[in-house]
Amino acid sequence: MHEGLLVNLTVFLTRIAEFIFGNIFIAQLFIVLLEIVVIFAVISLAVIIQVYMERRICGLIQDRFGPNRVGPFGLLQTVADMIKLMSKEDIVPAKAEKLLWGITPMLLFIPAALVYAVFPFDNGVIFADIGIGIFFVIAVMSQGVLLFLLGGYASENKYSFMGAMRAVAQMLSSEIPIAFSILAIVMMTGSLRMSDIVSAQSGIWFIAVQPLAFIIFIIAMLMETNRTPFDLVEGEAEIIAGPFTEYSGMRWALFFLAEYTNLLAAAILTVTLFLGGWQGPFLPGISWFILKVFAVIFVFMWIRWTFPRTRIDQMMALSWKVLLPLALFNIMATGIGIYIYKWIY
């Protein structure tokens, strides 16, 4: 496999930093900080693109235009929206628990952004290729639910609180099918390391070997990221906006940012686990990666604007009575399959 373009760039920048600072330790620290900044820049840029994409695709599917006035093709609409949100009045509910209520939107971004540390963007382009890679992702992703509960609790509003309770029920029941569908992949790779999972797919993508795990994973990921068929946490027809009811302006924008950060993380996970990661012919790895990620995001948006919202009991029943047994069956079938494969070869 060719070395990624970004690896060479990092080596080059490290040399320059070493020349400037005259100390290899400070140079490496500087590069690490630079990488963190790059990850945040990538997340922010991707969120802006996704918001624009969401509205245009919604327009396409519902046979209307979507935003098309601000800038060419409406490209600057998200920027205008962001300026509007930042200039809005900061309204704090009188009865809310001010401190908890205030820090929740900020804390919500931490688990959402932390998982990006172990995502392989290209060959060798991974912030921390730790041995527990995918398990780290599952562990950190599951912390988001605490902050949804906190936001709903601290708002002192019954709709917020109902939304928070729904968030707990929904996210806990979606994490288990996610973990078990990933387990089948891990059984085939024999490693939790993200780079090993990608390189195990150099021959054949896991979507072809594990179609059942792929379907379970996609459905459970829709639940985890609160997207429509399963956006019950903020089901506006029932509970206004769930945990976000009392938030407005920039604080609400942070919830929004975390939501799209999670969507991007879900797409990257799908690509890494099932679609061969950055691997592909001719083009450099990073461009294949971006292409695949945006294709998966398009599918997620397509699903969102095509299906109606389910009820909370239907969602819970689907998760516990259909997805979980299927995932367990898939693990057993994978185990038997691995033994037969070893027996034949």
Added chain:
Amino acid sequence: MNIDLSSGLFYFLAAVMLFSALGIIYCRNLVHSALFMALCFISVAGLYAMINADFLAAVQIMIYAGTVVILIVLGIMITRRTTMERTSMPEKKYIFRASVLAGILFFLMSYIFITAGTLPTLNTVTLPDDTVSALAELLLDRYMLAFEIAAVLLLAAMIGAVVLAKGADEK
């Protein structure tokens, strides 16, 4: 890693852990106590990660810090806000007994640690490269029976909980 950097990190995590442990006890509000508990568990996970037990750290975050959510939900559903302020005060009559017991425990522990001489530290223990496969070999090979018994016990507890919950609902 630089020695000074890692010991500084250790003291920071230990301070956060102790502060949040005190917060668990002294907060009047049940939810605030539970949140301090999450902070405490996460700083313990940080300590695990510092001694290269990365799998244990992730388990600590996922299982223990994740459980705090359930704890808060149960706490909110079972207790009432009005009584929460009054009932979570420590009982006065237990303070003397508890402090004597804690004092005895503290002196016992410090006696053991002082007389034990050299404790294994990071420098004397060779760290495995891959904690996950090392753990898997221990759990699924050497301590297979204990692992399976624990799994069956947990399964029995889970089935028991389901039976209790369903029975209460349908009768």
